[in-house]
Amino acid sequence: MHAEKRTLNVHEEKRNELLSSMRIMNIHVKENVCEILELAGIKESDLNIMTQSLYSMQDHQANDMILLEVDEEILKGLNQGDAISFRGNKHDNAMLCTQICTYEVREAEISNSWLLVPNLKLGKTTDIEEVTERTIERHNIKKIFNLYYEVKETKPDLIYLSSLLKSSSFNGLEYESTIDRNVLYSWERLQNELQASDQELKQALSDFLIVEIDGYLRLISFDIEARSLDLILDYFERQSWELDEVDKENIYEFLKELIYEPVFDVILKRFIEEKCCAVIAKVLLATSPVTEYKEFMKTWNIGTPEKMQPRERYLHGSALIMYNTSKLQKEVISCPEADLPNNIHDRLNELFEIKAKWTVEEITPYIIRFTKSIMNVNALLTKYARCSTKNGIKYYGSKHDK
Template identity: 40%
Template sequence: MYNDDMEDGVKRKINRVEVNGIFYEYLEAVLGKPYLKKLNELLKDSVYKGPEYEFEINKDKLYTFEQLNQMVQASPKELKEALESMSVVKINDKIRLLDFEYHFRVLSYMLKLIDENSWQLDEIDYEQTIDTLSDLVPREILSDLFDKYAVESQIVDGLQLYRYDEHKVCSFFAKVLLHDAGKFNLDDFLQAWRESVPEGMNPNEEMLYGIAIIDRKAQPNIIWALDESVLPENITERFKILFDVKEKWTVPEISPYVKSLTTEKVDVHALLAKYARASKMNGIKYYSAKHGK
């Protein structure tokens, strides 16, 4: 049924319709957090231990970046950032986890060239590094690890030189010392750590944030490994574990352990405000469990 009317010279048509129902609930697509646990599951069978072990690998379980992006709930940018935080390399366009011991061996080869060539720490030659070690290590591995650890430093006679990132190198060597070590006397660890890194690099405790726990209540003081990647994705469970292993945390100490749980709208401080209790000691803010044990 309709009737015609004129408004400002324009013919208007009015239709009668029947309303069958009103919906009060609806589905809306919203931006979610990346689900990276699936990434670890997909890569667990891809571990690269060296060319002599490649016969053990199931080639059907190796994936390119594009394939991973189809299977993991994450944007390309989020996936790229996640992979950059992991020990991975690209071989024949496939993303591979790098075996911890093999990673240490290759990085040690690279750092040893500093002394062998009498280089300053900011005078690392990329081409010479790759050419010298390519008989021992595939060039793809060398190139990927160089990109991971080296940053541009200076240009000499038209040649771009590099330096190794002190924080990344020292943090990795701390992981090596703590790997399967259990609880370690802190003073012994710090001495071994200083002696293990290239001369001129200076380890400090900030480099341990996100990879180790220091207990200064114990006598003697002790340290042990705790990597962020082993913690549960559930926020409540993660905070429970963190406050079980260490009663009080500063923001810099706890941030690496909860940063992956943040969103564009909820940062580390917002998470701490919700799941932890703040207190001050000697002018320093600490966070502890929301409810006392």
């Protein structure tokens, strides 16, 4: 027993000695490798002919690297040369953005440490047939990973986009000298600060009336929009033009002293697009007064000119978007303003029977004809309807509802 124990102790001491020497000096000696294999009970004949020794480089670690797990869409985009970026301010949680999607980024632990070893050979590449003696290669570990980052697709939070743009609204050339340049946003600044993919950000911007002035994206104020559109429509009426007869150069030449050219271009384009899309929507609604929402939007998109984009607001005054609880689906329902009663009381009663609660934006096209100089839409609703608030949004319904 004592002899056996002494033999084990000698082997253990020898093994520890070899391991210690490996930590201190570069081992490129075949005999040392073979001795370690023998102590580990591994037959050299069971291994490929190449041995690779790994060494940690504490002073040369790649500390600027992280591991990121990506899904198929991100990988596909990277392979096609698309860029990905982390966006937001320094106080925001990290968000990863591709050209079309936005992702939450979360830190996760690795159960077994992962080593980053450049030029490490794997599998059959360590089996060199023409070499008969064991060869030894040294490789440096550039980084040891204990954490990685995983991503989860999410919807971008663009709730502050409107407030960012409103602070620098374009109110006319005469007010430009009062604008603080620090509140202006270029496309690049919006990209950096708002956590959204380029496609999602552009889609959100398309919901606003935006003009680019000196490289900055500016929201056209309501006053400028209303005044400019009124001038354009007045000129339309004078010329007795149909929608397809619009002569842009002719209009601008007449109005150039009254409307700033970039503003004129944006408003005229939006007006023509809205009118064109609205006419096509009316044709579809006449054919099918009630249509499943996705089917209607698909057909509407196919029917409009290539560079025009149908939007829900273009249906205001022509149709309603409502949820059918019996069919469990959203539907587009024909509701032409011209078919409603010409009396404000009867009209509101019918509207509230169709839909119990309305936003100001939804109901305005149906009651704007009853407004007067001292009685605008809000005044009409205050007089004839009951106001309620849900999730910070004002709704109007029948005054007789409890």
